[in-house]
Amino acid sequence: DAMVIQNPRYQVTQFGKPVTLSCSQTLNHNVMYWYQQKSSQAPKLLFHYYDKDFNNEADTPDNFQSRRPNTSFCFLDIRSPGLGDAAMYLCATSTGLAGGSYNEQFFGPGTRLTVL
């Protein structure tokens, strides 16, 4: 089945130690998103790629970076994780961006990051 895959499902890192989370999709969608969801909060968009075009949300810290080497894969890099970065990180895809048309976002299961 076509899907959005996130690895690993659980990631533990140390304070200040760089960590990379990965997302892959078999849907061949143009857009890939990264969301951060802290405990008992709603998902918050960090950034997205439309093909190779990167779009950063204004309030996303510089500590968070992303790479999309090809259509199928997208990575979230946290350069120096702090205790406040502990969260669920969700990857999503969609065919397009336009708000007025049918562009359902398909979410992966998420990676739960723990920072020690």
Added chain:
Amino acid sequence: DAKTTQPPSMDCAEGRAANLPCNHSTISGNEYVYWYRQIHSQGPQYIIHGLKNNETNEMASLIITEDRKSSTLILPHATLRDTAVYYCIVRGSQGNLIFGKGTKLSVKP
């Protein structure tokens, strides 16, 4: 900021209809209303979306008021597996989903 407001929680008896309200009084004419749900420890899942007309699919029905300032998601026969946080979302200008706090629906036996 999210353009919607929802009650923080609701209960529903198993087998009964669950009616989840949402206010979106600042919605513009070409903005769609989307509903997603998130079961504990999973990624959000698309349910349904609509613009003006009422919509129905295999999961739910969406009733949108004529002035489009509010809508109601209806799960016709709620099951225990429908226990989740339900998000009503009006998409932003960039097409991004801006999640509000959602409604935590608890379906009880």
